[in-house]
Amino acid sequence: MSEPAVETNALVKVYGDTRPVDGVDLTVPAGTVYGLLGPNGAGKTTVVRMLATLVRPDGGEARVFGKDVVREAAAVRRRISLIGQYASLDEDLTGAENLRLVGRLLGHRGAAARDRADELLAAFGLAEAAGRQVKSYSGGMRRRLDIAVSILSTPELLFLDEPTTGLDPRSRNHVWDIVKAIVAQNTTVLLTTQYLEEADRLASRIAVLDHGKVVAEGTKGELKASVGAGAVHVRLRAPDQRSAAGAVLAETLGAEVEFDADPVALTARLPGGGPDAAALSSRALAALAGAGIAVDAFSLGQPSLDEVFLALTGRAREVVA
Numbered sequence: 001m002s003e004p005a006v007e008t009n010a011l012v013k014v015y016g017d018t019r020p021v022d023g024v025d026l027t028v029p030a031g032t033v034y035g036l037l038g039p040n041g042a043g044k045t046t047v048v049r050m051l052a053t054l055v056r057p058d059g060g061e062a063r064v065f066g067k068d069v070v071r072e073a074a075a076v077r078r079r080i081s082l083i084g085q086y087a088s089l090d091e092d093l094t095g096a097e098n099l100r101l102v103g104r105l106l107g108h109r110g111a112a113a114r115d116r117a118d119e120l121l122a123a124f125g126l127a128e129a130a131g132r133q134v135k136s137y138s139g140g141m142r143r144r145l146d147i148a149v150s151i152l153s154t155p156e157l158l159f160l161d162e163p164t165t166g167l168d169p170r171s172r173n174h175v176w177d178i179v180k181a182i183v184a185q186n187t188t189v190l191l192t193t194q195y196l197e198e199a200d201r202l203a204s205r206i207a208v209l210d211h212g213k214v215v216a217e218g219t220k221g222e223l224k225a226s227v228g229a230g231a232v233h234v235r236l237r238a239p240d241q242r243s244a245a246g247a248v249l250a251e252t253l254g255a256e257v258e259f260d261a262d263p264v265a266l267t268a269r270l271p272g273g274g275p276d277a278a279a280l281s282s283r284a285l286a287a288l289a290g291a292g293i294a295v296d297a298f299s300l301g302q303p304s305l306d307e308v309f310l311a312l313t314g315r316a317r318e319v320v321a
Contacts, residue, residue, distance in 0.1 A: 003066055005030040005157050005188040006051060012059030013046050020046045022212035023060065028190055028205075030065075030156075033183055035203030036192040039313060042209040044192040045085070048159050051190070052082045064157060081155035083146055085162045089134045095121060095145050096130040099152065106153050120148040124178065140171025147178055151187070158182060160191045164198060176201055196306055210313040223312075224302040230277045231301055232268040232284060237294035239263040245293050252284040264296075 006028035013021040021043045028034040036044045049055040051062055053073040061068065067075045089098050096117050103113030121127045124144045134142065143163060150158060160179065164172040172195075179202055183189055193199055199206050200220060207217040216223055232253065236245055246257040246266055255268045268284070270277050281300045288295055 002030050004028055005032075006034075006062070006064055006190060008047075008051075008060065008062040010060035011047065011050065011057055011062050013043075013050060013055065014058045020212050021050070021057075024209070024212070024214055026207060026214070026217075028188065030188050031183070031186055032204045033179065033189040033191055033202045035199040035206040036190065036209055037194075037196070037199045037206050037309070038192075038209035039194065041211075042313075043212040044209055045161055046212075047209070048082070048161050048190065048192060052080060052159055053077055054082075079156040080159065081150040081153075081157075082159040083150050083161065083163055085165055089142060089146060089149070091135040092133060094131050094133055095126055095137070095141075098134060098145065099149060102149050103152050108152070116152055120152070123181075124148050125174070138171070140167050140174060143167060143171065143175055144178065147175070147182075151182060154185060155187060157188045157190065160189055162192055162194065164193075164195065172198070196309060208309070208312050215312050216308075221302070223308050226308070230270050232270065232281050233297070233299045233301065234266050234268075234288070234295060235262070235297035236264040236266075237296050241293050242266060244291060245288060245295075248287050248291050248293065249284055252287045253280055 004027050006026060008024055008026045011021055011024040012019065020041070024043070024047055036047060038044050046055065050057050051064060051069060053069050053076050056070060063069065064076045065079055069076050090101070093101065099117035099120060100113045103116055104110070108116060121130045124147070126141060126145060126148070129137065129141060134145065137145065147163070164175050167175065176198070179189060179191070191199070191203060203220070205217070205219055206223060207214050208223070209215070216226060218226070232249065234245060234249070236242060242259060242264065246259065249255070249266070249268045250257050253268050253270060255270050258267045258269070260266060270280065277300060285295065285298050
């Protein structure tokens with residue numbers, strides 16, 4: 001088994017009377033996207049800052065590829081790159097100049113820095129804007145350039161701290177494609193996000209943080225299964241049969257039934273730990289037919305990450321502008 005990219009044990013950070021990180025245990029497998037999901041103030045960014053050697057822990061231990069983030073900070077920094085919530089670019093330089101400047105700072109010679117800059121500008125769809133000042137770039141273009149700067153020298157571990165906050169859906173999808181391409185080159189990505197779709201699309205494992213603690217950890221499927229077996233969605237042919245259908249589902253499934261805004265639709269939430277959800281669903285469909293209730297559509301789905309988030313943190317996710 002390969003060495004984990006990140007390991008933390010009882011990691012703690014204290015600021016005055018507050019503990020934004022309060023005993024966090026994480027194991028991030030190498031070569032994956034690992035998501036830190038949580039509301040504002042959950043401790044996600046503070047965890048990343050400690051792992052990136054920007055903030056010293058007040059308790060516990062943290063290692064990056066086996067290197068202690070306090071005692072071997074220089075060795076950790078040689079293997080990582082960090083993209084914060086806001087683009088760290090020189091607004092008065094062009095896109096190409098930003099890349100060449102950082103390339104020279106990283107030790108690339110002039111021609112090598114130019115070649116690497118040109119390669120990344122083309123790969124990130126920024127070649128046509130290479131000669132424009134960054135102050136004229138859109139938010140999505142800035143974020144793409146910021147990521148390009150961070151991988152001028154390909155890191156073994158890339159920290160992405162809420163990389164798509166404030167981006168429009170098209171730009172967000174473009175960033176997601178870039179992240180997938182980076183991971184395909186064997187870089188590990190530790191992603192913090194409030195966007196549940198982002199965690200669902202990118203991360204192979206997710207830790208949910210709340211009030212500085214890990215309240216759940218696992219694959220997307222494991223997290224969804226932890227809060228319920230799923231939901232049965234039914235669409236009827238006739239709205240006047242909805243009350244009868246609700247009674248049949250409640251009795252057959254032993255679950256609460258919700259009437260949707262659509263007058264012919266209803267949903268039953270299945271509790272976890274009970275009989276097989278698929279078998280229950282088949283039984284419910286047969287019971288509806290036996291009661292003479294016509295069904296146009298019937299489906300079984302896992303809980304959404306929104307439902308997982310609400311169940312684990314006791315609050316809905318924040319809406320990010």
